[in-house]
Amino acid sequence: MFTKTAEYYDALYQFKDYEQACNQLHLLIQQQAPQANNLLDVACGTGKHLEYLQHRYACTGLDLNSELLAVARTRCPNVPLQEADMTDFQLAETFDVVVCLFSSIGYVQTEENLRKAVTCLGQHLNSGGLLVIEPWITPENYWVDKLTVNFVDQPNLKIAWMYISQLRGLTSVFDINYLVGTPDGVSSFTESHVMGLWTDKQYREAIESVGVAVQYDTKGLFGRGMYYGIKA
Structure with missing residues (x-):
């Protein structure tokens, strides 16, 4: 992670x-x-x-x-x-x-x-x-299938990151999709975060x-x- x-x-x-x-x-x-x-x-x-x-x-x-x-x-x-x-x-x-x-x-x-x-x-x-x-x-407060989006808006850094909350066994799973923009260009990638409930x-x-x-x-x-x- x-x-x-x-x-x-x-x-x-x-x-x-x-x-x-x-x-x-x-x-x-x-x-x-x-x-x-x-x-x-x-x-x-x-x-x-x-x-x-x-x-x-x-x-x-x-x-x-x-x-x-x-x-x-x-x-x-x-x-x-x-x-x-x-x-x-x-x-x-x-x-x-x-x-x-x-x-x-x-x-x-x-x-x-x-x-x-x-x-x-x-x-x-x-x-x-x-x-x-x-x-x-x-576990009782975890929202499965919730769509979340966040943004970073700085002069030389723009980020949109979005994920759907998933449940795998007794863990919360977020496969987060990032779109990152800097003066050098724009890139996209995914990062997975798995956390115990x-x-x-x-x-x-x-x-x-x-x-x-x-x-x-x-x-x-x-x-x-x-x-x-x-x-x-």
């Missing part, structure tokens, strides 16, 4: 207010773990959250996608960034805060991988530390299994809800 769109990622998601999300996250951290000094952002993407969080915490980022990390390294040159799979990684340190934001957890696709990913997150969280996960859509119970059980007392915010940082809690 994002192998073809990494250079356009920030433009595609220009509607997301990362600064506001990070301000909200900082308030939550101050409420739940006020002594927190360091933070791990799992599935950090292009580093847009890290751009703001790095001024408040000693941050580390991790992502599977080398193309996205290349953008993040330019944006946050002083933040250590690791290329690794969130279902199977081992860093040399643990953290006061571990986050997985913007529904990135959905990309692990299966419940088995959800548990593996949460286990890795939990293993890198200090006792008394805060875990934050923004979930993907739950899990219930509230499945999320809670996975998080509780790593010793985190789960709380849930129905809105969260981006309107998709947020699971959070302190590790015993």
Whole structure:
């Protein structure tokens, strides 16, 4: 995923207010773990959250996608960034805060991988530390066969991207069609995104299994809800 769109990622998601999300996250951290000094952002993407969080915490980022990390390294040159799979990684340190934001957890696709990913997150969280996960859509709220279109309209970049929401087993499938225009020309391509659909119970059980007392915010940082809690 994002192998073809990494250079356009920030433009595609220009509607997301990362600064506001990070301000909200900082308030939550101050409420739940006020002594927190360091933070791990799992599935950090292009580093847009890290751009703001790095001024408040000693941050580390991790992502599977080398193309996205290349953008993040330019944006946050002083933040250590690791290329690794969130279902199977081992860093040399643990953290006061571990986050997985913007529904990135959905990309692990299966419940088995959800548990593996949460286990890795939990293993890198200090006792008394805060875990934050923004979930993907739950099965009952997923709209099958919904047609969606989005646009980017910048002076030197025009993008139309369109897809139909599909269901394959217990995953949401988006075969996204992109039409990209720059001063160098116009191109088109397709990129497939497959994300796991899990219930509230499945999320809670996975998080509780790593010793985190789960709380849930129905809105969260981006309107998709947020699971959070302190590790015993």
